Amino acid sequence: PLVRQSTHGQQFIEPIGQLTFAPRRPRDESDIANEDSSGLEFDTTNLFRANRYAGYDRLDGGQRVAYGLRSGWSGHNGTSASAALGQSFDFARRPGFASGTGLETQRSDYVGALNVIWQDYADAAYSFRLDDSNLDPREHDLRLAMGPDWLRGTVNYLYIDQTTTNGTGATLREELALGARYKFTPEWSLSASHRRDLLRSDGALDSSATLTYQDECLTFSLIGQRDHVVR
Secondary structure: OEEEEOOOEEEEEEEEEEEEEOOOOOOOOOOOOOOOOOOOOOOOOOOOOOOOOOOOOOOOOOEEEEEEEEEEEEEOOOOEEEEEEEEEEEOOOOOOOOOOOOOOOOEOOEEEEEEEEEOOOEEEEEEEEEOOOOOOEEEEEEEEEEOOOOEEEEEEEEEEEEEEOOOOOEEEEEEEEEEEEEOOOOOEEEEEEEEEEOOOOOOEEEEEEEEEEEOOOOEEEEEEEEEOOOO
16 A cells, blocks of 8 residues: 555555456356355455355355555544445356346446544445446445434435345335434433335335443343334
8 A cells, every 4th residue: 555644644545456266156056055145235345355245155256356446544633534446357258146236247336435434423434336337326325423422313325226136136225214322321322213215105114212231341222123014
């Protein structure tokens, strides 16, 4: 990485490259049970992992190269910002991933992330995935938290296009979640959250309320949760 110091903080720029070689996966894996790798969320957190699946029932094989860039700034007053952008290229014309994962073609979708922390009062995290051919948005995940430690509110917006469930088809998701936490003593806190589907008029998904006790030795939570989706 390239690092520069100043009187107000530290700045860095880090180019990253990775070359991976592994045996190619068989195209038909129906005889192998798949319980923990049915979904694949491709983003900056697994761009440079040897196995981009979350579990062990499926392995990420073949030969590929991944490349990206990270940059950030960290101030002496507790304020910081970082950003990342990357992509991978598979040497096989048909990598074998399900449509909608962002890895089904030789050139993967572009993935990126942006994180900002303003001392102890606010932090924001944003991640995205863009189509490699036309830069259409495939995923947006934005989280914002604000307020002092004793009273903190959160907003989470999620948009996913062309997701697949067990490789059976594509769906569109757009959700908004709101939450708040009130810490009325150093050990006791009360929190609540509500999540909605923005694509439906009756879009309530789930609601919860939590009473928590936490000290240096013990954490105890009493949770009440309601699932609004009819199964």
